[in-house]
Amino acid sequence: MNALLSTPLNTDQRTGLPAWTYHSPALTELEKKELFATHWQIAGHVADIPAPGDFIAFDFADERALVLRDGEGEIRAFHNLCRHRGARVVADSAGKCPGALVCPFHGWVYNLDGSLRGPARPSSFGDMDRKSFGLIPMELEIWHGFLFVRARPGPQPSVADMFALIEGELAPFRMETLLPAEGYYDGTLPVNWKSVRDVDNEGYHVAMAHPALQDLYGEGYRDEPLPHGVSRTIAPYNRHAGRRWSVRSYRALAQPAQHLPDWARERWAYYGLFPNNVIGVTPESVQFFQEFPLDTRNTKQRGRVYRFPEESRRQRAARYLALRIDRETYQEDIRLSVWSDEAMRSSAFPGFHLSDHEIGVRAHHDGLRQALPVVQLDENPGEGHVAEANARLSR
Amino acid sequence: MRGFPADSAAPPDPALTEFRLPAGLPGSGRRRYAAAMSLYLRGAISEEVLETYRALAMDDRADPTEELRRISRIRAERVPCI
Numbered sequence: 001m002n003a004l005l006s007t008p009l010n011t012d013q014r015t016g017l018p019a020w021t022y023h024s025p026a027l028t029e030l031e032k033k034e035l036f037a038t039h040w041q042i043a044g045h046v047a048d049i050p051a052p053g054d055f056i057a058f059d060f061a062d063e064r065a066l067v068l069r070d071g072e073g074e075i076r077a078f079h080n081l082c083r084h085r086g087a088r089v090v091a092d093s094a095g096k097c098p099g100a101l102v103c104p105f106h107g108w109v110y111n112l113d114g115s116l117r118g119p120a121r122p123s124s125f126g127d128m129d130r131k132s133f134g135l136i137p138m139e140l141e142i143w144h145g146f147l148f149v150r151a152r153p154g155p156q157p158s159v160a161d162m163f164a165l166i167e168g169e170l171a172p173f174r175m176e177t178l179l180p181a182e183g184y185y186d187g188t189l190p191v192n193w194k195s196v197r198d199v200d201n202e203g204y205h206v207a208m209a210h211p212a213l214q215d216l217y218g219e220g221y222r223d224e225p226l227p228h229g230v231s232r233t234i235a236p237y238n239r240h241a242g243r244r245w246s247v248r249s250y251r252a253l254a255q256p257a258q259h260l261p262d263w264a265r266e267r268w269a270y271y272g273l274f275p276n277n278v279i280g281v282t283p284e285s286v287q288f289f290q291e292f293p294l295d296t297r298n299t300k301q302r303g304r305v306y307r308f309p310e311e312s313r314r315q316r317a318a319r320y321l322a323l324r325i326d327r328e329t330y331q332e333d334i335r336l337s338v339w340s341d342e343a344m345r346s347s348a349f350p351g352f353h354l355s356d357h358e359i360g361v362r363a364h365h366d367g368l369r370q371a372l373p374v375v376q377l378d379e380n381p382g383e384g385h386v387a388e389a390n391a392r393l394s395r
Numbered sequence: 396m397r398g399f400p401a402d403s404a405a406p407p408d409p410a411l412t413e414f415r416l417p418a419g420l421p422g423s424g425r426r427r428y429a430a431a432m433s434l435y436l437r438g439a440i441s442e443e444v445l446e447t448y449r450a451l452a453m454d455d456r457a458d459p460t461e462e463l464r465r466i467s468r469i470r471a472e473r474v475p476c477i
Contacts, residue, residue, distance in 0.1 A: 098422070099413055100429035107449045109432040118432040120449055123442055 016352030017365050021375045022192040022344035026386035028296040031193075032061030034390070035275055035371055038154025040162075042277050042288045043067045043140075043147040045306060046075065047179050053098045053112060056147075057090050058302060060292045063151040065138055066090055068097070070112040077140035077149045083133040084108050084119065093184065101135075110135055145176035146279070146288065155371070159273075162228040166271060170281070172260050178286055178306035181319065186302050189291075189334060191341035193299040194368075196291045197276060198352075199336045201360035203233065209332050212325045215247040217268060225363035229274025233360070236267040246328070250321040253314055257283035268322075272360075274367045280326075284308070284319035287326075297341075410434055418458040427459060428452035 021027055043065055044056045055068035057080050064080035066089065080088050087105035090097065100117060101110040107120035114135035119125050139150040143159040156162060163170070189196060199205070203221040207214050217235035224232045242248035256265050260283060271279045277290045289303030307319060343349040354362050369376050373393035374386055381389040413430035416423045431448035434440045444463065451457040 096422075098426055099409070100426070100432075102425040102429050102452060104453075107428065107452060109429045117429065118436055121442065121446060122435065 013362060013366065014352075014354045016198070016354060016361065017194070017368060017375050018378050019344040019349065019351060020380035021368075022194060022341060023296055024380055024383065024386060025296045026383045027372075027374070027380075028192075028293050030372060030374070030387055030390055031293060035368075036061035036292060037063055037151040039156055039275055040141070040148040040150050040159055040273065040277070041065070042273075042279075042290055043077070043149045044184075044304060045147060045178060045180070045288075046142065046145045046176065047306065048094065048147075048304070049075065051096070053096045054094075055090055055097060056094045057088070058093060059300075060151075064088060065149045065151070066135075067140065067147055067149065068101075068112060071099070072113075074113075075140065075142065075147065076112075076114060077138040077147070078114050078135040079138050079151070081136060082106075082108055083116065083135065089135065093186070144170060144173075145178055156274075157228065162230055162273065163271070165226055166230065166232060169264070170271070172264060173281060173286060174259070174308075175286055175306075177309050179309055180304060181285060181307035182305045182323070184302065184304045186300070188294065189299045189301060189337060190297060191299055191337050192296060192344070193276065193291050193293040195337045195341035195344070196299050196301065196333075197364060198340055198361050199333050200278065201231070201272070201364050202358040203235070203360075204355055204357035205336065209336060210329050212244050212246055212328050215244045216241050216250070216325065223357075223360040225359060229272075229367050231270075231272035231274075231360055231363065233270040233272075234267060235269065246321055246325050250318055250325065253321060254283060254318040255312070255314055257308075257315075259308065259310070274364070275371070282319075282322050284311075284315050284322055410437075418456050421455055424452045424455045424457065431459075 041060050043058065044067065048054070048056050049067065049069045052069050052071045052073060055066060057064065057066045059065075065077060066080035067075065067077045069075050080090060082089050082103040082105060084103065084106055087103055089101045089103045089110060091104055097112070100112065103110075109117040111117050114137065116130045116133040118130065119128065119133070122128070139153070141148045141159045143163060148159045201223070203223055206218050206221060215238065217237055219238045220236040222234055224234070226232055237251065241251050265283055269281045271281070276292065278288065280287045280289070285305050285307050287303055287305040289301065292300045292302070294300050305323060311319070352361070372390055374381065374390035376393065377389065380386070410430045410433040413426050414434060416427050428448040428451070431440060431445050435442065435445040447462055447466070448459050451459050451462060
């Protein structure tokens with residue numbers, strides 16, 4: 001375990017990452033390999049794959065994950081790679097494969113436990129040891145119903161260890177009992193992934209940029225970096241929330257969530273996991289969202305909203321209104337991400353100068369400086385030397 | 396194609412059930428082929444029959460038994476008269 005990740009990060013530094021780190025293809029490749037492939041990623045929730053043969057699949061950085069429920073009900077994770085020629089054994093992002101997985105390229109057949117049932121035209125492979133050609137397992141951890149995968153071993157401890165500090169405050173939500181409320185959302189933004197996270201990691205902009213959120217919880221919003229790259233944002237409702245129709249209607253419809261303790265009944269909260277995962281919790285729903293670099297200038301966003309199993313019509317309507325506020329906020333954030341990303345390409349912008357209210361951004365950048373020391377350099381060491389410089393600085 | 400044991404009171408064989416899925420069900424082509432692979436490994440069908448199921452795996456509406464009959468008919472017609 002990386003010792004530095006076990007303690008709260010030093011956030012004395014007010015400057016953000018240098019501009020070159022937002023438009024260097026070589027750094028993006030390094031981020032894919034040394035950050036995204038080696039850090040836990042939320043794949044979904046156990047409720048997404050309730051029956052044998054159900055699967056979810058998603059790509060992150062250059063990796064492809066497949067999480068499925070086998071014939072015995074056990075959840076397993078694999079790299080979505082046929083052992084023959086590397087094709088996707090499932091082509092869709094979610095679905096059901098009753099009994100077996102059939103590679104759509106040549107027709108190799110895999111059992112739901114990942115073992116190879118048989119290759120297409122078996123005799124053309126001579127004396128093949130089928131046991132050596134099962135799907136390649138991917139590390140999987142299930143935490144309160146959420147499925148986390150990791151493509152390669154990395155510096156983070158188990159998900160349960162990282163979230164241990166907030167275990168108590170999330171336990172009342174009984175997240176393992178959640179049910180999907182909406183389909184997965186999946187979009188692409190024309191910015192570097194860090195420009196998305198920079199906006200999401202602070203609430204300093206809420207008063208100016210998000211009228212609905214400001215109305216709902218702007219007064220008490222606070223970000224808090226925790227050990228292990230975990231962050232917590234607590235946003236209790238304003239005492240006089242309701243200037244705007246959506247907020248007023250939400251507050252009027254929302255009933256005290258009987259399944260939650262008093263302190264959790266009137267607030268939204270967000271729990272981040274370095275470098276790119278967030279679990280958002282409201283009295284009516286829980287959602288996860290995350291972003292991955294497609295390339296230096298394009299970012300994939302992915303997530304899903306879940307509801308609690310017992311839900312009255314009023315709670316359902318309140319959840320709908322909360323989602324409406326959330327979607328409005330998301331649209332407002334896109335513009336901010338684009339502007340921030342553009343600034344990093346400008347010849348004039350000297351870089352971020354961050355407030356105490358932007359401690360989440362500062363902690364995230366500190367985490368990146370720690371994970372990829374090359375980003376500490378003010379200037380790009382040269383596109384052909386980024387990986388080498390990072391290796392040198394890591395020693 | 397080699398014969399299958401007659402149905403009895405024994406619990407249904409999942410591979411046979413899948414192998415006999417009727418044409419037309421969504422995803423049935425791949426399911427029939429995956430089951431055919433199990434039967435091939437048991438020695439219950441030949442690789443040639445397995446290959447017929449593979450060729451029809453992506454066509455849920457196709458009936459592999461019909462295709463096997465068609466192939467047999469063509470072969471019979473090609474047998475030279477003695």
